[in-house]
Amino acid sequence: MQESFFDFLPKPTVILAEGAVLLPGFALGLGADILSFLNSIQAASPFRHMITPGGHRMSVAMTNCGKFGWVSDKTGYRYDPVDPLSNRSWPEMPASFLKIATEAAVAAGYSGFQPDACLINRYLPGSKLSLHQDRNEADFTQPIVSVSLGLPASFLFGGLKRKDAVKKYTLEHGDVVVWGGPSRLCYHGVNTLKTGEHPAFGKQRINLTFRKVV
Numbered sequence: 001m002q003e004s005f006f007d008f009l010p011k012p013t014v015i016l017a018e019g020a021v022l023l024p025g026f027a028l029g030l031g032a033d034i035l036s037f038l039n040s041i042q043a044a045s046p047f048r049h050m051i052t053p054g055g056h057r058m059s060v061a062m063t064n065c066g067k068f069g070w071v072s073d074k075t076g077y078r079y080d081p082v083d084p085l086s087n088r089s090w091p092e093m094p095a096s097f098l099k100i101a102t103e104a105a106v107a108a109g110y111s112g113f114q115p116d117a118c119l120i121n122r123y124l125p126g127s128k129l130s131l132h133q134d135r136n137e138a139d140f141t142q143p144i145v146s147v148s149l150g151l152p153a154s155f156l157f158g159g160l161k162r163k164d165a166v167k168k169y170t171l172e173h174g175d176v177v178v179w180g181g182p183s184r185l186c187y188h189g190v191n192t193l194k195t196g197e198h199p200a201f202g203k204q205r206i207n208l209t210f211r212k213v214v
């Protein structure tokens with residue numbers, strides 16, 4: 001893509017819906033050590049393709065850190081304090097992850113967010129995440145904070161009903177989306193990832209989704 005003078009100016013916050021905002025570049029401060037955190041997390045709890053209750057293998061590979069991890073298998077979706085692959089607790093949530101998530105929540109108007117789960121999604125070119133709601137958490141007064149890293153993605157954000165119109169937003173490396181309040185149960189998803197090469201993350205997109213589960 002062509003660089004322009006405007007690339008050097010901070011990008012303004014984008015309102016996706018009431019209670020939902022895109023904070024461009026908010027997580028750029030996470031720095032390079034995020035890659036070593038991701039490496040140690042996946043050494044203990046590897047990325048895996050979960051099976052949906054309907055029997056489909058998800059194209060996005062997932063792992064978790066924090067007190068609880070989101071898992072899916074033929075019996076349904078749930079948050080589990082134990083990684084079923086390792087039979088151990090999920091790796092601890094790095095303090096820098098927690099910090100960026102709580103700061104992004106504050107910037108979006110949600111103070112006091114204390115996530116106890118971080119779902120880590122790995123998209124390779126061709127992976128996508130169908131339109132869904134995040135509704136396995138106990139307390140919908142707490143927002144969702146989503147951090148995008150690596151290759152850009154086309155993020156879909158709709159309304160409270162599956163058939164509501166969706167808008168598309170490009171999420172770049174370092175962008176953070178926060179949705180809560182009246183948007184907490186909005187449908188969202190990610191279009192099929194296009195091939196590309198990110199200077200630090202290579203041919204993949206990593207998404208960290210912070211949730212308050214209990």
Ligand SMILES: O=C(O)CCC(=O)C(=O)O
Pocket residue numbers: 119121129134146148155188189190207209
């Ligand atoms: O990858 C993304 O941007 C969204 C991820 C997501 O919606 C989820 O993990 O529930």
Ligand SMILES: [Mn+2]
Pocket residue numbers: 132133134188
């Ligand atoms: Mn989601």
